[in-house]
Amino acid sequence: GQQVMQIPQYQHVQEGEDFTTYCNSSTTLSNIQWYKQRPGGHPVFLIQLVKSGEVKKQKRLTFQFGEAKKNSSLHITATQTTDVGTYFCAARSGNTGKLIFGQGTTLQVKP
Amino acid sequence: DTEVTQTPKHLVMGMTNKKSLKCEQHMGHRAMYWYKQKAKKPPELMFVYSYEKLSINESVPSRFSPECPNSSLLNLHLHALQPEDSALYLCASSPLGLGTYEQYFGPGTRLTVT
Numbered sequence: 001g002q003q004v005m006q007i008p009q010y011q012h013v014q015e016g017e018d019f020t021t022y023c024n025s026s027t028t029l030s031n032i033q034w035y036k037q038r039p040g041g042h043p044v045f046l047i048q049l050v051k052s053g054e055v056k057k058q059k060r061l062t063f064q065f066g067e068a069k070k071n072s073s074l075h076i077t078a079t080q081t082t083d084v085g086t087y088f089c090a091a092r093s094g095n096t097g098k099l100i101f102g103q104g105t106t107l108q109v110k111p
Numbered sequence: 112d113t114e115v116t117q118t119p120k121h122l123v124m125g126m127t128n129k130k131s132l133k134c135e136q137h138m139g140h141r142a143m144y145w146y147k148q149k150a151k152k153p154p155e156l157m158f159v160y161s162y163e164k165l166s167i168n169e170s171v172p173s174r175f176s177p178e179c180p181n182s183s184l185l186n187l188h189l190h191a192l193q194p195e196d197s198a199l200y201l202c203a204s205s206p207l208g209l210g211t212y213e214q215y216f217g218p219g220t221r222l223t224v225t
Contacts, residue, residue, distance in 0.1 A: 101153035
């Protein structure tokens with residue numbers, strides 16, 4: 001079935017450093033969504049990208065959708081301790097329409 | 112109101128017990144979901160209801176029985192669970208179904224099966 005690969009699995013950064021997580025698919029995606037789950041919390045929707053080459057920004061977060069719509073990235077500039085959590089990408093399965101989640105990237109930020 | 116609520120927050124049950132998890136949303140969403148999440152793993156889809164009809168069952172064992180009494184409520188009935196069923200059970204909703212729209216997750220029920 002369709003899979004979305006996400007790397008890295010873990011990332012430890014010093015506060016103020018940048019952070020990037022990547023999602024890749026072998027098939028063309030109709031959309032990609034990003035969610036954040038704080039420790040002990042539940043996934044919270046961040047953004048959805050639909051168009052080829054789309055770039056969206058939310059304050060220090062920059063989301064990109066590749067030109068071929070097979071990859072996406074989330075970049076955080078100047079991390080803060082509030083950025084701690086697991087970031088999941090999720091894509092719509094072409095066959096069933098259900099959301100397929102990547103394995104997630106867990107971000108730790110050292111103050 | 113952009114909230115999905117779930118009760119209970121925590122549940123401990125024996126393998127012979129019957130219990131139910133409840134989920135509620137008042138956003139007018141027409142799709143509702145049950146996910147199971149193990150530690151350090153992504154949410155794993157169990158069931159999807161679209162317009163109050165079961166549209167996806169991800170080959171979930173029959174000891175899990177979903178129910179959608181109306182467009183705002185979603186239940187998950189549990190019976191004869193196994194210890195490996197211990198996990199965080201998340202309910203979610205979206206305006207319409209099947210991956211086209213963002214999903215709003217509830218806080219989850221942390222289930223322990225003893």
